[in-house]
Amino acid sequence: MPQRDGALPPEFWTRPAVASALSSCDVAAIIEAIRLAHGWSQSHLARTLGYSQSWVSRVVNGQQSLTIDQVREVSHRLGVPVHLLRFASAGPIPGASAPSRPSTTRVAGDGKGADPTRRRDFGKVLALATLPRPAGAGRGDIDETTAPTLRAITGGQRRLDASAPARELANAAVAHLELTGRTLARAHRTPFARDIAAAASEAAGFAAWLHVDMGDDGSARRHYRAAVERAGQAGHALLAAYMLGSLAAFEIDDDDPSLGLTLTAEAGRRLGHNAHPTARAWLACVRALGHAGRGDAAAAHREIASAEAAVNRSDNSEPPWPWVFAFDEAKVAGYRALTAVRLRQPNEARRAFSDAFGGVRPGAKQGAVLMVELASAHADAGDVDEAFRLAGEALRTGVLFRSERIIGRVRRFRRHYRGPRARCVSLLDEQLTEALLSGALPA
Structure with missing residues (x-):
């Protein structure tokens, strides 16, 4: 549980992630772990350190170089036990820069004052190759x-x-x-x-x-x-929220938007109010899909607007694990397109798809899923030939990868189509029949 006041308990410094960060002198990870343990906002952390919030944000995101003296100062103000960093004295350290008080506007490599030392170099500068492991810490083959x-x-x-x-x-x-x-x-x-x-x-x-x-x-x-x-x-609250949100997205896609929204509410509770903008934006997008599934256009659009505001925040630079890729405006545009499809707003959906994927080609399977969604938007807009062309292309990918998720979406698209029986419609029916007879589709 976060501790807002007082010193951190001794066992905090032996947590695997913290011990690993100390052993490599990953100052950004150490600072972030302490902030989360105290339950501080980033602005509170900045006040504690005596630096600007933008400086702290750059440090935490690995964009700001630090001098040895900054490491000493930050460690002192945050209460990092000095013996864990192994440089108790303030005297010169071989290879380290001379003491200087940097301004809050210094950035990496600006050439002013002491030479900056990046996080990956601290192990060499401070001789912090590893920390001794506590006796009995491992069991058999289990270690760091x-x-x-x-x-x-x-x-x-x-x-x-x-x-x-x-x-x-x-x-x-x-x-x-x-x-x-x-x-x-x-x-x-x-x-x-x-x-x-x-x-x-x-x-x-x-x-x-x-x-x-x-x-x-x-x-x-x-x-x-x-x-x-x-x-x-x-x-790991962020990881728990990610998994809850993933389950919520699955339930929403499985036509149970109410359950999905309940799960997103629990994910939001675990995230808290100071979560990373990527997490907040992504979860808002999942909620938008849930509201769209229930036909609540106003709530869906509010969530998309909230996601757009989050991804445009200055501290939305590097995605936190377990997110792998940056969650940016293009990703939100993709969700805006999916939301518009569910709300039967074809023109908005097609514009949003263009914003999201105009210059980016997604992977084959993900691209096929998006093709079916875009096919629905074209069908709603009366562009039947393009709609069924996209659905047919998605079906071919689904059969190639034996993906029942893709094939199921194509079948659902076909079931929901109520327009004229054009040649393109008959062609997709023939493709679906062939896939079923070949064993690619479940009976």
């Missing part, structure tokens, strides 16, 4: 490398998802999920348990995603619930 290794496996599988059928990845993903569960059980009562729980959450979330693509909704829900539970064990 375990969680990163597990996460790297999930990351590799996730990259393969862009070019491989989900069914070819699912068995390996589930086996990896079981491995992380067994590893977490062995890590009980070690300093590495929380990081391993976070890795297990990520693995469960990816397994859920694969089962969504396979059309196995029951398994998808089970894995999403496991992802939320593991994130709670990790004490």
Whole structure:
């Protein structure tokens, strides 16, 4: 739980993420961990350090170089135990710059005063290769490398998802999920348990995603619930909110927008009021889809406006884990397009799709999903030929990847079409029949 006043408890400094940051002198990670532990806003942190909020934001996001003297000063003001940084004296350190008081407007590489030292160089400058591990900290093969290794496996599988059928990845993903569960059980009562729980959450979330693509909704829900539970064990509020939001998006897409909105409310509660702008914007977009699913256009547009405001904030620079890519105006435009499709606003949907994907080509499977959404917008606008061309192209991708998620969306598009029986409509029906007879579609 956040502590707003007083010194941090001794066990805070042995948490895996904090110990790792100390061992590499990752000052940005140390500062952010202390801020979150105290429950401070970034402006409160800036006041505590005696620097501007913009300077603090640049440091936390890895955009601001620090001098050795700044590290000393920041550590002193935040109460970082000096023996953990191993440079108690204020005397010269080989390779370090001479003491100087920087202005709050200094930026990396401006050539004024002492030479800046970047985070990746602190290990060499301060001889902080590693921190000694507490006696009994590990259990068997579990150590500080375990969680990163597990996460790297999930990351590799996730990259393969862009070019491989989900069914070819699912068995390996589930086996990896079981491995992380067994590893977490062995890590009980070690300093590495929380990081391993976070890795297990990520693995469960990816397994859920694969089962969504396979059309196995029951398994998808089970894995999403496991992802939320593991994130709670990790004490990672942002990760828990991400998994809850992902489950909410799944339920909304499965035609239960009310349940999805309930889940987004719980995700928002876990995020709190000082969450990263990326998290706030993404969750607002998921809520917009939920409101659109219920036909509440006013609420949906309010959420999209809220997301746009969040992504334009100055501190929305680097996405926080578990987000991998920046959540920017183009991403919000994509959600605005999806919202407009659900609200049967075809002209707005087509404009928003153009804003979102005019210069960006998404991956094959994600692109096919978006094609079906865009096909719906064209059909609503009366452009039947283009609508069914897009749906047919999406269907070919769905069959290629054996993605029941894509194929199911094409089938739903066809069921909802009530327009004239043009040649393009008959052609899509023939494609669907061929896919069914070939075994690509479930009977």
